[in-house]
Amino acid sequence: MPDGNDAKASPLRTKATAGARLGYTPLYLQVRQDLLDRIIAGTWQPGMALPSEQQLASQMGVSQGTLRKALDALASDGVIVRHQGRGTFVAEHDQRRTLFQFFKIVSDENGRIPPETVYCQVSMRPASETEREALELGKDADIWVILRHRALNGQVALVEDIVLPADRFPQLDTKVPLPNNIYELYERQFSVTVANARERLRAVRAEAPDAEILGCAEGAPLLQIERLAVALDGSAIELRRTRCRTDRFHYISELR
Amino acid sequence: MPDGNDAKASPLRTKATAGARLGYTPLYLQVRQDLLDRIIAGTWQPGMALPSEQQLASQMGVSQGTLRKALDALASDGVIVRHQGRGTFVAEHDQRRTLFQFFKIVSDENGRIPPETVYCQVSMRPASETEREALELGKDADIWVILRHRALNGQVALVEDIVLPADRFPQLDTKVPLPNNIYELYERQFSVTVANARERLRAVRAEAPDAEILGCAEGAPLLQIERLAVALDGSAIELRRTRCRTDRFHYISELR
DNA sequence: GAGTGGTCTAGACCACTGA
DNA sequence: CAGTGGTCTAGACCACTCA
The missing domain is CATH 1.10.10.10 (Winged helix-like DNA-binding domain superfamily/Winged helix DNA-binding domain)
Structure with a gap:
């Protein structure tokens, strides 16, 4: 039994037996x-x-x-x-969890299908001010930038910019080509577990480069998704901007 | 005590004391x-x-x-x-619940602000086939159609089409002008409580009528939100399509 | 201070899994 | 069939609200 005496008769119990008004934690x-x-x-x-x-x-x-x-x-x-x-x-970031918890884009006909990465590029640069703020980084912090193109039903439908704090992901560039399930990579190679995320959605015009990649007209409407992913310890760990065609796909959101 | 003997020693308890494999409910x-x-x-x-x-x-x-x-x-x-x-x-559909649980559009600067209805029109017509399917209606069912324009920070930002089964909302047209919080109306006037909803989001081009209402260029990108709301008893109760400017607002989604 | 929901305990038994 | 999580019970005590 390797799990021996590591937390016996723990020092917890703030039980507030008397009138401890504030600071009571069950x-x-x-x-x-x-x-x-x-x-x-x-x-x-x-x-x-x-x-x-x-x-x-x-x-x-x-x-x-x-x-x-x-x-x-x-x-x-x-x-x-x-x-x-x-x-x-x-909990593990297996295919199923990634697809259901962290991927909200669904085909109009086929429903949930796993996206396929068709292009991926990794580079490093200093963080901008907004990136430092979002990721809670210091003054001269560096970031990794991952550019990906992803296909659904064989059609390129998503363009992604992913921003990561460089110090939490040492030698990320040696892992190229990155696997399709990138949160599994974070978890297995860098011991970073994504716990949850918040997304901001907007409709934007397709600029020329994205239009070319996605095979749509310049100025066509695209769904832009800005994600901030949070690790188990509560720290911001990933900033991501996805632009997505929604002529054959849509984003699903549950209100409960 | 008005709540007397209405469920004493209830007929529940499917306890499966022996090997009742399937159909066991705690x-x-x-x-x-x-x-x-x-x-x-x-x-x-x-x-x-x-x-x-x-x-x-x-x-x-x-x-x-x-x-x-x-x-x-x-x-x-x-x-x-x-x-x-x-x-x-x-639970009640008060202002707070409507704003936090069922309204996901947020101002870039001000955060969550309640939308203000600036235009509202109610009419009745037969349901289309897709409407009958979504709302689980019979062959010759009628529906109410509510058209609304709504403002955020004093700027018209949302155009909504709301579709309701006519038989669940008798004499809805006599309630005009409808209150801002429409789920409160469903609840108080028609005993229909919205429990949850699923939304499908897309980016679409602004067509001429919407562009005029929203004060944007024809062809500008709009966020389109299709909602199916479900009542407490599990029946589909409302179909809604919202088109929204997202140059000063965005839609928020929590992934957990 | 009476009444409500929230926590904590100790123990019995049940349903499910896998060797 | 041993071991795990899931259910159910009965009772004590605590934190909170409001008259």
Whole structure:
């Protein structure tokens, strides 16, 4: 058993037994954060099984019910995945997750189809001011810029600029050609797990270079998607701008 | 106590005590459905308080923990709202909910601002085939069509076509002028509660009529949003097409 | 201070998986 | 059939709201 005594009778429990008004955090949220910290630190790698509820509960000195609430919270955030009868696993950026959670463009006829990368180029340059601000970078930070063209149903439909902080992705250029599933690359090669993202959508005119790549007229309407992706530890990790033809595709959004 | 013996020792409990392989539904989900049915039936109106957990649990013959899981599920679906120390309430389509859950267009400078209706027209006609299909209507069904122009920061920015099944909204035309918050109208006047919606986004060219309304050039890029809204009982209730300028506004989408 | 939802516990039993 | 997560219970106590 390699998972021995690393957090026994933990120093948590801010229980506020008396009138501690502010700053009260329920035990299950403290447990949640403790587990999340260990996942971020790499104690359990993506795809690996966590110890069983019983083991974790007794290790951390809490009841199984409390531990379960912590795991439920992590599961609803997509950090872990639970399978009845099998165990609890650190969530992975497999094909399925990338396609459903992080790819919102759908074919009008075929529904969800995985995009195929048809062109990819990597370069480095100093970050602009807006890039530094969005990615929370220091004054002289460098960034990687990835340019990709991607096809759906065999038709080039997307042009992407991806911006990454260079220091979090050392020697990215040696990984060329980059795999189709780039978040899997972040995860496996650089230990960076994308947890969630916010997107801003606009309709824009196709400028000449994009029009040529996408095979549409200059001035045609394109859907522009600006994404800021956030890592497990809450830091901004990727800035992405996608321009997309929407004559045979559309972007889906669920309001709940 | 007006909420007497209406569901005592309920006929639920499909507990599968023996090897009932398929068709097993956990008790808390049965309770959830039972409560949802009563909300749909209007036993508790939007904004009203439900009985306390203790009362509901003993009424329905389940433990407080099980009842709580059912309420938690309804709360995470946005059907009810819980307030520690105050009670549990049927969710309402107030200004706040409409603005945050069902309005995704944001000003580049000001952030979230409520849109202002500057033009509104209501008419009735037979449903087209695609409308019948989307709204699950019969052969000769009629629909209401609402045309609206809406302004953000004092600038006309949105053109909307809203399609509703006529039989669910009797005498809608007598409610003109429609209030700004139209989901509140559905709820209060027609007992129709919008629960969630799916949207399809595209970039399109501004045609002449929209260009004039929005004050932009013909052929300018517009963001087109097609929405299908679903009621509490799961039926499709509204089809909506919005066209929007995105030179000073954008659409936000959260990926989690 | 009474009443509400929120947390925490301890234990029993059930459904599912895989060797 | 052993081990895992999922459900269900009963009861204690805590934090919050409002009269």
